[in-house]
Amino acid sequence: MQLNSIKPAPGAKHPKRRVGRGIGSGLGKTAGRGHKGQKSRAGGFHKVGFEGGQMPLQRRLPKRGFVSPTKKNDAEVRLSALDRIPGDIIDILILKQAGLVSGSALNVKVILSGKIERAVKLQGIPVTKGAKAAIEAAGGSVE
Template sequence: MRLHQLSPKPTSKKRRRRIGRGISAGQGASGGFGMRGQKSRSGTGTKPGFEGGQMPLYRRVPKLKHFPLINHKEFTIINVEKLNTLATNTEVTLESLMAVGIVTTNDGPLKILGNGELTVALNIKAAGWSKSAQAKIETAGGTITHASSVNDQSNNG
């Protein structure tokens, strides 16, 4: 026996309710919709989510941009292409980059991104990095490790 072969007993089928066909039908006059008002009229009434003109919930909830993130972390971001000017086997930290002049402001812990190419082997200490940056650094013969100042960061920030 399959699901499409199932059917109710012939005596168990119930007639559909015929609304607004006189008082003898049981749902005459206003047909169970009350006396007046928007929900008693023909048609669907209101759209789903309509709150009577009040700003609906889906428009009150903040989305996408322009609302503060809770525990948002700011990083000092730099791409690997900017590190090509450094000497081979240099230890790269936020302080060393500021001393050389590659980074001018300290916006938070250092994060390395993978835009561009890297041709120099460097020993980088950063709070976070992208997977593409890690691949380019290791391909060039360098290493990347977590900076000691930030302990709670995962390796890709």
């Protein structure tokens, strides 16, 4: 295959539709816009959500809830995920390098989900009561 021999697949390219060019074209006179009305005129479109002057739906419904500004900074790590990390000492930096938490995470917490088979030492990471018991039962420790 040469660069000068590349062409689109058959049927992939269509000629531009020329509207308003006589009745024989099938798109003459009104050019596919129908008769009269706002949508038939040049520039005759309204903004998204406009309902003809009626109060739009997004303004009729009440505001609800909020977006937490700190949610993107918090992360949870399952106990079973700690099993897959090489090394015995685990801190936030190691969790980020392993891809278990996002790079923007500031607060990480280990939760009891799954099992841990080996002894690990957690440094500077809070854990739930159940997760702490499971880590210590496997011979690990939490600092």
